[in-house]
Amino acid sequence: MPRTKTTTRDAELLKRMDAYWRAANYLSVGQIYLYGNPLLKKPLTRAHIKPRLLGHWGTTPGLNFIYVHLNRIIKEHDLNMIYIAGPGHGGPGLVANAYLEGTxxxxxxxxxxxxxxxxxxFKQFSFPGGIPSHVAPETPGSIHEGGELGYSLSHAFGAVFDNPDLIAACVVGDGEAETGPLATSWHSNKFLNPLTDGVVLPILHLNGYKIANPTVLARISHDELDHLFRGYGYNPYFVEGRDPSKMHRLMAETLDAVMQDIQRIKTVSRKEDTRSAHSGP
Ligand SMILES: Cc1ncc(C[n+]2csc(CCOP(=O)(O)OP(=O)(O)O)c2C)c(N)n1
Ligand SMILES: [Mg+2]
Structure with missing residues (x-):
């Protein structure tokens, strides 16, 4: 359970984060559907909609939500963090954020x-001569092409090995989680050394579906899911709900609690290391 409480000062910040999130969502949905009329100044007609749609909306609001919340902790703690987007077709979300930021x-x-x-x-997304529906090399800031599901978490672990200052925040799609490579890569935590490696922060995006089909992890009970991840060696936090204002607060409090966990793990491992160095042979 989250241990910290957000203050009234933070309420204003959360409101601005919500505005940023809604802007990113508009930019994402515009890329998927709109051919013209980008500011909807005129009544929407068929002529404004792309004739062939590729990509889907389902994962994007979650990716955008996580993006703005990670930005808050990056700024607050001056973190060195990488965002790894696992779920299918999240491209418009990451492009939307790069556009909003000005990059x-x-x-x-x-x-x-x-x-x-x-x-x-809007026009260039998933369009002949334009950009792909996944995060691709032409997306500013991107260092790896997406498209084949299953490798987000193993990339996250690979990024932090021998890289102690890095936090890899890795969004795993619940559909992606059903692939063999992803299902096995939860165990990579066994190879992580808190002293010499960075941190992997897996965020399971339980939106319930792999495109339009139900996912296993979203259909098992809360308890079973909790036990599954404890069995893998994680301390799971649940951020769930429908009301955006409550969700923003819950996510902010949860990320504050996660930051405390990370700091505690690092401090304890440093102390244990000095103690064993002093105890000598
Ligand atoms: C290895 C592999 N198998 C199948 C696909 C086709 N595919 C693209 S998105 C998707 C569903 C992914 O589900 P999830 O990760 O939950 O993303 P969401 O549908 O929620 O956006 C599938 C099966 C793929 N890209 N890669
Ligand atoms: Mg999904």
Whole structure:
């Protein structure tokens, strides 16, 4: 259970984070569906919708939600963190965030932060001559192409081995979690050394579906899921609900608790290391 309470000062911050999240969601849904009329200034007609749609919406609000919340702890704790997006078709979410931050327009000046640029951003996604539906090399900040499900968590562990200052926040799709490579990679925590390696923060995105089909981990009971992850050696936190304002608060409190856990694990391992060095042969 989260141990910290957010203050009234944080309420204003959470409101602004919600606004950022909603903007990222609009930019994501616009990329999937809109061919024209990017600011919906005119009544929507069929001519404004892309003739062939690729990509799906289901995973994106969750990816955007996690993105803005991780940004808060990165800024608050000055973290060195990488975001690994596992679920299928999360591309529009990551592109939306790069655009909101201004990085996208820095790299691609024609995709500017105005109506004309917005139209280009929306049209190019999953479109002939445009950008793929997954996070791809042309996405600013991206260092690895997505597309084949199953490898997010093993990449996260690989990134932090011998890299003690890095935190790899790894969003695992509940559909992705059903692939063989992902199902086995939970065990990579057995190879992690808190003194010499960084931290992996797996975030299981239980949106209930793999595209349109139900997922196993979203259908087993809360208790069974909790036990499963404790068995793997994790201390699971649940952030669940439907009301965005409650969810923002819960996520912020949970990430604060997670940061405390990480600091505690690091401190304890450092103390144990000094003690064993002093005890000598
Ligand atoms: C190895 C592999 N098998 C199948 C696919 C096709 N595929 C793309 S997205 C997806 C569903 C993924 O489910 P989840 O991770 O829960 O993402 P969500 O549907 O929630 O976005 C599948 C099966 C793939 N990309 N890679
Ligand atoms: Mg899913």
């Amino acid at each position: 996208y327009s820095d790299v691609y000046p024609d995709v500017s932060q105005d109506e004309q640029g917005l139209k280009r951003l």
